[in-house]
Amino acid sequence: MPDTPAYADFTGKRSAHYVAAPHTATIVNLAIRLGRPLLVEGEAGCGKTRLASAIAEELGVGLTVMTVKSTSQAKDLLYRFDALRRLQDAQDPANTSARQVFPYIELEPLGHAIREGQPQVVLIDEVDKADIDFPNDLLDVLDRFEFDIEDLPRTEDDACRAARGHGRHVAGPEGGVRPIVLITSNREKQLPEPFLRRCLYVQLDFPANDPAMLAEIVRKNLAARAETISDELITGAVERLCRIRERGRELGMQKLPATSELVDWVRVLHWQGRKAEAMSVDALDAVDQAVLFKIRQDIERYRARTDAEAGR
Amino acid sequence: MTHPLPPLLLGLFRELKANGVPVGIRDYLDGIEALRLGFGQDSRAALRDLAIALWSRSDEERRVINRWFDVLPAPDDALAATIDDQLDRLDTTASEPTGAPTAPTARPTAQPGAGTTPAPATSLSPEATATQAERARVSFAAAREGSGLPIPRLASAPAIDEDYVLTPQPLVSPRDMAVLWRRYRRSTRHGPRTEMDLAATLRERCRRGLLCRPVCRPHRSNSARLLILADASPSMDPWRPFLATLAESLPLGRLARAEVRYFSNQPRRQLYATPGLTEPETRDDVLRRHAGAALLVVSDAGSARGALNRRRALQTADFLNEARRHFPATVWLNPMPKRRWAGTTAGLIADGPVPMLPVDAPHLLRAIDILRGNK
Numbered sequence: 001m002p003d004t005p006a007y008a009d010f011t012g013k014r015s016a017h018y019v020a021a022p023h024t025a026t027i028v029n030l031a032i033r034l035g036r037p038l039l040v041e042g043e044a045g046c047g048k049t050r051l052a053s054a055i056a057e058e059l060g061v062g063l064t065v066m067t068v069k070s071t072s073q074a075k076d077l078l079y080r081f082d083a084l085r086r087l088q089d090a091q092d093p094a095n096t097s098a099r100q101v102f103p104y105i106e107l108e109p110l111g112h113a114i115r116e117g118q119p120q121v122v123l124i125d126e127v128d129k130a131d132i133d134f135p136n137d138l139l140d141v142l143d144r145f146e147f148d149i150e151d152l153p154r155t156e157d158d159a160c161r162a163a164r165g166h167g168r169h170v171a172g173p174e175g176g177v178r179p180i181v182l183i184t185s186n187r188e189k190q191l192p193e194p195f196l197r198r199c200l201y202v203q204l205d206f207p208a209n210d211p212a213m214l215a216e217i218v219r220k221n222l223a224a225r226a227e228t229i230s231d232e233l234i235t236g237a238v239e240r241l242c243r244i245r246e247r248g249r250e251l252g253m254q255k256l257p258a259t260s261e262l263v264d265w266v267r268v269l270h271w272q273g274r275k276a277e278a279m280s281v282d283a284l285d286a287v288d289q290a291v292l293f294k295i296r297q298d299i300e301r302y303r304a305r306t307d308a309e310a311g312r
Numbered sequence: 313m314t315h316p317l318p319p320l321l322l323g324l325f326r327e328l329k330a331n332g333v334p335v336g337i338r339d340y341l342d343g344i345e346a347l348r349l350g351f352g353q354d355s356r357a358a359l360r361d362l363a364i365a366l367w368s369r370s371d372e373e374r375r376v377i378n379r380w381f382d383v384l385p386a387p388d389d390a391l392a393a394t395i396d397d398q399l400d401r402l403d404t405t406a407s408e409p410t411g412a413p414t415a416p417t418a419r420p421t422a423q424p425g426a427g428t429t430p431a432p433a434t435s436l437s438p439e440a441t442a443t444q445a446e447r448a449r450v451s452f453a454a455a456r457e458g459s460g461l462p463i464p465r466l467a468s469a470p471a472i473d474e475d476y477v478l479t480p481q482p483l484v485s486p487r488d489m490a491v492l493w494r495r496y497r498r499s500t501r502h503g504p505r506t507e508m509d510l511a512a513t514l515r516e517r518c519r520r521g522l523l524c525r526p527v528c529r530p531h532r533s534n535s536a537r538l539l540i541l542a543d544a545s546p547s548m549d550p551w552r553p554f555l556a557t558l559a560e561s562l563p564l565g566r567l568a569r570a571e572v573r574y575f576s577n578q579p580r581r582q583l584y585a586t587p588g589l590t591e592p593e594t595r596d597d598v599l600r601r602h603a604g605a606a607l608l609v610v611s612d613a614g615s616a617r618g619a620l621n622r623r624r625a626l627q628t629a630d631f632l633n634e635a636r637r638h639f640p641a642t643v644w645l646n647p648m649p650k651r652r653w654a655g656t657t658a659g660l661i662a663d664g665p666v667p668m669l670p671v672d673a674p675h676l677l678r679a680i681d682i683l684r685g686n687k
Binding site: 189192200202 | 334335336339342345346349351358361362365366368369485486487490491508523526564
């Protein structure tokens, strides 16, 4: 354990466009200090993915993003073996490079991050989209931050090291720094227990009972886009969004509007030149609905409710 | 060497272990390390947050930790004040806080008061006990001897600040079920030729001296097919979540073709596409469509009710006889405990050629094994 920590403390407030709750910042720091991956869960639109860029921005380190697809395999994050190009090259008898495997192996972002051992943030986005075996395959890599290139024959270990600087076994340099690993999940699939045990866990909630923080989030997001919006509009929109969420929860909506919807809504209100007083929770027009709600049933339920109340 | 966990967290750690939370040595060491680094030192709430971040991965585990902290006796203010005083003096005299690792670890030790492992029930203050006495907890007891369905009962011990804690534990999680389905494999090469056949390509290359194009072969894929017939009658209500798990996990199982059809009490002329018994289809059509697949029947076969209905028993036997003509492997899963089968249709079926298994992890594994053809 080095005496001087490789990473500064994350406060969650210094990023230009992101505000993290103090509780979240503490857990992020804990994950950094303990060298454990951090699993981030929470409602869609609450800034799971952007937490990673905020950490990278605040700590002044690089960010590597890997978005997981349904066909992703753990290996794809580490390296790629271009077998097709090798086959093509092998057609040419004069081409000697095809006799070896290592020229056709490229490290992928996570592989690079492990080999470099530089301070940086690695984001594995939407880990639950992949197959259920995917997290299990990643376990060992995230635990030890080293891996083997299984497609590379052992006989080419030295040749590869000479040419590429890494052998069949890839690990960080002596005294290197572990990257900060963030993993986001939407809980579409259950994650395996051993995987959950390896990670620290943080749940990002919509800060419904902290309007000041919400206003701050909106302000930061819009400031980054160089838009100046009056404070009344922001506080008015925040207050109304909280009420819409409350009502949505009563109605059992599937997808409640969250932070990203709030930011979009404030921008829309600003473009339309509407005033905070003119907004009513009961009379959302088509544009508002389009911005705030994402599922048809939700819109219909909300409309039915407001109609019923207006008729009463 | 590192210092051990302070008694407060050690007690919590033991509590978690006792509750079956799989925390390990690494979690223990991380706890020590986190305390050493100064996390969770500010207040008891901070310590709780630390414990939750480190050791809990589900709501249930979070609740265990919260409960643990809730029943801790309130720290003695006078004692806490003197300790704070002492610590402040320590901080001012020792210029390097990292040089004195005893200071941070001593603090959470001292806070709970006398550093003893707290005894929850006895150490409550009187007013706290009074408010809790009004509360009661309803919990679903497990199916006991002689009782069929789980019955709600009032727990004798009042809950701590949490009323009506009902935490249904699934028989099998969808994930585990999907893993089980994947064991049911029949790997064959089928479909368009998309995968390069290396051996054949090399042979071709040697034969002609020049490679025109790689030789391809079809991908290896799972050709296992499965039909699940699930009982959606009221007697199966306690296992509705299990049926939902079956249906939910099936698409993850990578089977060539898999379908769930529902029936009520026994498979009659019609089978239904939904657990609400809508969208009917004739039984013969379904069986013909899935001929050659494996058949999994999930039903209590009258054992929840607990008496033999002769007519139903005969019809069920007829159905199984017919099914054996279409399906090479059939397994019957009966979620009722095995001792309740005797004297019902279930008992008759279990004695017959179709294997009937209870629903638990080892038997589910066995069921998949039988479906694969290992009788």
